[in-house]
Amino acid sequence: MKSRISFFNSTVFKKNIIRFCPIWIVYLVIQAMSCFGSISSELFTEGALAYTVGNAIGGMSILNLAYGFICAISLFGDLFNQRLCNALHALPLRRETWFGTHLLSGFLFSLVPNLLAAAVTAPFMGKLWYISALWLLGMTAQYLFYFALAVLCIMLCGSKFAAMAVYAIINFFSQIVYWFITMYYAPLLPGLHIRSTVFDWFCPTVLLTGNTASLVKFREVETTLESNFGYNYTFHYEFDGLGGDWWYIAILGGLSIVMLGQGLVLYRKRKLECAGDFLAFRRLIPFFTLIFTLTMGALFQILGGLFQDSIVYMIVGLAVGCYASQMLLRRTVKVFDKKSLILCGAIVGSLALTLVVTAVDPMGLTRWTPEADQVEAIVLSEDYEYSPENEELYGYVNAMTLTDSERIRELVEIHGLLIETGETGSQNIIELFNGDLGAVHLTYQLKDGREVERRYYYRASSDAGKRLEKFYGAPEFVLGYEKWDEYLKDIWYVEVCDLYDCWDVTDDCQGLLEAIRADLELGLASEFEGYNSDININISREWGKSAYLNVTERCTNTMAWLKENMPQLFDSEAQNPPKYDPL
């Protein structure tokens, strides 16, 4: 009388399909409607459809985030109902059978509608039909990840609300940590670069939705399409290779298998009587208390920050989070006792201690500058958000790599000056727009192979600011060129704009470009000075190499050309335009 392990039961499977058909049918209808919407669009072309579908793969993570949880909670939600849970587990089925069958059902809830959607759209994509297959692959891997994570959360919890809260916290935990660090720790560490991308890797929803081109790349082919309204559009794309995030999708797929395995282990260990409790395993209580409290602290700070920037919101949030976690765990509002007070005090105290340690900076991270002879190269950017990833994504002109020892030495000195003057860390947006505040991002490539990043704000009037102007005015920094003749060859168009209008001067831009070059070489123009500029020149080149130059009175050569050739810029109100007032 021994039982064999089975991972599937056809009766349970059929029941799942029928019982939860409203869920997957609604999902199917959504997919069908989106397919129909794309195909029936007046802007439809094969390439445009492929482009839309290909770029939608990452964005679909939001849909999968919700749908994965809905499917998991529907299939495994019986565990939260004591009566139903007992009734079902009295039946002669092993937990492996329940788990395996629910898993297959949940997988098909996504796969079948997605497969149909892919099958319907593929023929309309012509030779790019495989974009549909890629979409299906991406969708399936993402769904599997979210579904597996939801199953894991369900196994950890005893109620639907708890499962939802834990699912949300786990999904966005890295972002919560990032908020916490940027809000409280980063201001205490001026100059240190805390890159959000590291945290985004741990949050698939943010990472995948943030960059549509990360999975499928397209090349735009100019094809004119006439719409019913008489406007002409250019909507045609060709496949330009796979993006780099497919490995990330593969990791998500692999992780989902690990999580499902862990989910089964937890299901086997789970005591059914925990139905109705907040957490299914008592050992998780300290982790939940801490994470929930920190989450509430961060949320209160973010919400409170909309009105006033104050640490009081965080402290209130921590207290609310601590007591609320106790209420949820004990399932009563009578938690205002000595035990909770001590717990709350311990969490706030620990947090305060870490803030003090960060402010003291015992490792001297904020005071670090390299020796000039340790440095192989420095990448200089005036964009506070500069990063190699952003450069690849958006393209940057205003960044240059310095390798000659003299300029490296000077920049290292400026770095020391920035730390010495202690003006770093200010992020006053009004000052930024009024032109006295600038940003500098330094990426040191050291000779020992390390790469160290520092970023600061500074005042233009400071010694460091005056010395940085020389770097920011360099032609290769502003225009991103090394050989002027080659630079001119690749220009698509040039336009000059004031606050009200833009003029295309592509056909007659030679003189203007020469004037700009002259100003740059004389050090009369720089990106920094342009913050309060009224005239801008947009030099459009291939992706990532365009320049957006701000013209001030100091740019004498450029101004002279503009006054001679474009008097309209100086005739109107543009002579005395209203200053930007952010308030």
Next chain:
Amino acid sequence: MLEMINVTKTFGDFAALKDLTLKVPKGSIYGLVGPNGAGKSTAIRHLTGIYRQDQGDVLMEGQPIYENVAAKRRIGSIPDEIFFFPSASLEDMRSYYRGVYPSFDDNLFQRLYEVFQLPRTSPIRRFSKGMQKQAAFQLTLCTRPDVLILDEPVDGLDPVMRRQVWNLILADVAQRQTTVLISSHNLRELEDICDHVGIMDRGQMLLERSLADMQGLTHKIQMVGPIPEDLEVLHQSSTGRLQTLVVRGTAEALQDRLAAANPVYFDILPLSLEEIFIYELGGVNYEVKNIVL
């Protein structure tokens, strides 16, 4: 043989079962009784393979029940709180049970429609509590279980249907030698059908015997005169000179001891299960208190 051996189960800090040992002989009808909170339902959830014990063994014919499909297929159970899938009809549930229990008897299911006369396609959740109980019986009996575990089985049924259900259970026992464990507070009904009884209190087995032994080992004595010192008295009361005692011992042994004490008058009377229950639990400080409201 269905048995629990030294089973302990705790819910947080609360010990629901403490070293519980319970043995249901094969082919017997076993009545599990006890006050509210004694742990009867928890014990039943172990016997039906829902809960996993913290310590001890829960066995059916020597094999563990928990996560044992072969053992659980031979157990049919009706819990105190019945639950069906939302919006499922009796026919839906029949399909479900048929897929889960290979031994499901469709012919019997059809025949039981005539007995219970329940709607076939209406959602069971619309049934009255009694009708839901009947539906549970109809489904469970058709799984043709070797062991039937019933928690308050006739609670909510009208007198006719109660009799009908008892008859069905007894017929099943007679035909198939089904082992039945029944938990109920209706001791008069249990006394009519059970041949073994276990009395639980605070997670422990207080007393477990065949009903004949239990009734043969506890008696009520009415007497006038001195009470013999060596009697194991569970309860004592008096009306004038007439004393009423509930004592442990066989009728023959008590007869000899009382005769030796030479009282003015004595009579030995049998006890009902309800009286045994009340007097046994009175010995462990669970008794009817005279509270003036």
